[in-house]
Amino acid sequence: MRSRFLAIGLALLLIALxxxxxxxxxxxxxxxxxxxxxxxxxxxxxxCGDTVYVPDGIGAVxxxxxxxxxxxxCKTTYEWLxxxxxxxxxxxDTSPCVFQFEIPxxxxxxxxxxxxxxxxxxADCSFTICPEEEECDCGEWESVAVSWAVAxxxxxCGxxxxxxxxxxxxxxxxxxxxxxxECEATYEWEVSAPVSTxxxxDTSPCVFSFEVPxxxxxxxxxxxxxxxxxxxxxxxxxxxxxxxxxxxxxxxIMLSWGTTQQAAVCGEISYVSPDAGTLEISxxxxxxxxxxxxxxxxxxxxxxAAILDSGVCTNGPCLFQIEQFPYECVTISISVFCGDNLCExxxxxxxxxxxxxxxxxxxxx
Numbered sequence: 387m388r389s390r391f392l393a394i395g396l397a398l399l400l401i402a403l404x405x406x407x408x409x410x411x412x413x414x415x416x417x418x419x420x421x422x423x424x425x426x427x428x429x430x431x432x433x434c435g436d437t438v439y440v441p442d443g444i445g446a447v448x449x450x451x452x453x454x455x456x457x458x459x460c461k462t463t464y465e466w467l468x469x470x471x472x473x474x475x476x477x478x479d480t481s482p483c484v485f486q487f488e489i490p491x492x493x494x495x496x497x498x499x500x501x502x503x504x505x506x507x508x509a510d511c512s513f514t515i516c517p518e519e520e521e522c523d524c525g526e527w528e529s530v531a532v533s534w535a536v537a538x539x540x541x542x543c544g545x546x547x548x549x550x551x552x553x554x555x556x557x558x559x560x561x562x563x564x565x566x567x568e569c570e571a572t573y574e575w576e577v578s579a580p581v582s583t584x585x586x587x588d589t590s591p592c593v594f595s596f597e598v599p600x601x602x603x604x605x606x607x608x609x610x611x612x613x614x615x616x617x618x619x620x621x622x623x624x625x626x627x628x629x630x631x632x633x634x635x636x637x638x639i640m641l642s643w644g645t646t647q648q649a650a651v652c653g654e655i656s657y658v659s660p661d662a663g664t665l666e667i668s669x670x671x672x673x674x675x676x677x678x679x680x681x682x683x684x685x686x687x688x689x690x691a692a693i694l695d696s697g698v699c700t701n702g703p704c705l706f707q708i709e710q711f712p713y714e715c716v717t718i719s720i721s722v723f724c725g726d727n728l729c730e731x732x733x734x735x736x737x738x739x740x741x742x743x744x745x746x747x748x749x750x751x
Contacts, residue, residue, distance in 0.1 A: 413460035415508035420452045420482070421499070423515060434511040439518045440489050447489055452482035453501035453509060462501055469496040489517055522569035524617035528561040529591075530608070532624060543620040549598050551627045556598055560620065561591035562610035571610050571617075578605040598626055631678040633729035637670035637703070639720075641736065643711070650718070652732040658711065660738035665711045669732070670703035673724035684721045689714065713738055 421432045425444045432438055440447060453462045464483035467475040472487050472495050483499060494516035501509045531540050534553045541547045549556060562571040573592035576584040581596050581604050592608060603625035610617050639650045643662035650656045650667075658665060669683065683704035686696040694716065697706055704720065715737040722729050 413503040413506070414456045415503050415506060416454040416456040418452070418501070418509065418511060419454045420450070421511060421513070422450045424448050424450070432513050434513060437494070437514040437516060439516050442518045445488055446486055447515065448484060448486045449497060449499070450482045450484045451499040451501075451511065455501075455503035455508070460503055462503060464502070465500040467498045471495070489515065491517060493517075519613070520566070520569055522613035522615070523565040524612050524615060525563040525565045527610070527618065527620060528563045530560045530620055530622070531558070533557045533559065541622045543622060546603075546623040546625060548625045548627055554597055555595055556624060557593065557595040558606060558608070559591050559593050560608045560610075562612075562617065564612035564617070569612060571612055573611065574609045576607045578607075580604070598624060600626055602626070628725075629675070629678055631681065631725035631727070632674045633724050633727055634672040634674045636722075636730065636732060637672050638668070639670075639732065639734075640668045642666045642668070650734050650736070652734055655715075655735045655737055657737050657739035660711075660713055660740065662711045662738075665708040665736070666705065667708070667718060668703050668705050669720050669722075671722040671724075671729070673729075678724065681723045681725055683723070686719045688717055688719070708736075711736075711738070 418434070421434075423430050423432055423438050423440070425440070425447045428441055428444065430438050449466070451464065451466070453464070455462050461479075462481045464478040464481075465475070466478070466483060466485055468487050471490050471493060474485075474487050476485055478484070487495075489495075494514050496512055496514050498510060498512040500507060501511075527543070529540060530543065531538050532547045532549075533539070534549060534556050537550075538559075539547050558575070560573065560575075562573070564571050571590045571592075573587040573590070574584070575587070575592060575594055577596050580599055580602060583596055585594055587593070596604075598604070603623050605621060605623055607619060607621045609619045636652065639652070641648050641650050641656055641658060643658060643665045646659070646662075648656065648658075667685075669685075671683070673679070673681075679701050681701070683699040683702065684696075685699070685704065685706055687694045687708055695706075695708070699705065708716065715735055717733060717735050719731060719733045721731040
């Protein structure tokens with residue numbers, strides 16, 4: 387009889403366990419159904435990965451996070467964490483999970499809420515809460531400088547800096563002042579070819595460096611932002627040192643009219659046909675070293691009575707014309723510069739050649 391009762395009891399226990407198993411199905415992961423950050427009348431809905439800006443004047447916020455396990459009757463539990471400088475954490479056995487903390491005055495914090503269905507860690511949701519950003523207005527450039535080794539040179543926007551001989555790397559330091567002063571500027575910068583580099587800076591001043599080409603200038607462009615506003619762009623040029631040009635010697639000085647061409651010599655008289663018409667003058671000068679181009683020429687055509695014409699030639703050879711060569715002698719003066727150096731002035735005279743008549747008169751040279 388006793389064994390019979392034991393058998394019946396065991397059967398009833400198995401039936402009860404079976405009902406218990408069927409009545410309490412295992413909880414599975416579901417989904418977030420709502421996360422909010424609020425304070426008083428202000429509330430913001432949050433998605434995982436968002437950044438929320440809390441209006442000025444709010445000291446503490448409340449976070450409410452709700453996660454739905456499957457099936458709906460399953461209980462959700464939570465763990466939550468607020469990063470430094472708040473440095474808080476906790477748990478919640480009720481849904482939604484609700485907790486509060488004080489917002490730092492000038493620093494963002496990261497909030498992470500983890501949802502559990504039974505013992506399963508189903509989801510981690512992280513987002514950032516920040517105090518409202520202060521409005522930044524545009525201001526002005528404080529300074530822009532190019533430095534190398536132990537020297538530094540201030541440069542104006544639109545200006546040019548020439549580096550000394552032997553300098554291969556320069557550092558750029560640019561500072562822009564937003565309004566109010568505690569609002570820090572951010573920057574984008576670019577250096578043109580052949581350097582071809584660019585970057586950004588989230589701190590002020592903006593500092594970057596690059597190698598200066600040996601024989602080519604580069605253009606540097608720096609854009610300053612206050613908040614999300616592009617306030618100003620400063621562009622300037624950085625160049626290697628110019629090669630020193632020194633004085634050399636005259637090359638050819640030629641007179642041409644029609645199909646005729648002849649050389650002129652400084653300090654002497656050249657004779658041309660009185661009906662030459664337009665007379666072209668070509669002058670070249672060789673500065674030192676040979677790859678240093680002549681900077682410019684200044685020339686004049688004059689008689690004892692008046693200056694007939696004048697002008698400037700950049701680089702060489704220098705070409706100019708005397709329209710309708712006059713029936714009288716004229717003097718030509720050509721001054722040449724190598725770099726900033728006035729090297730020489732060549733003066734010569736051009737006269738019309740008048741053939742002799744009756745065995746007398748002017749002899750052709």
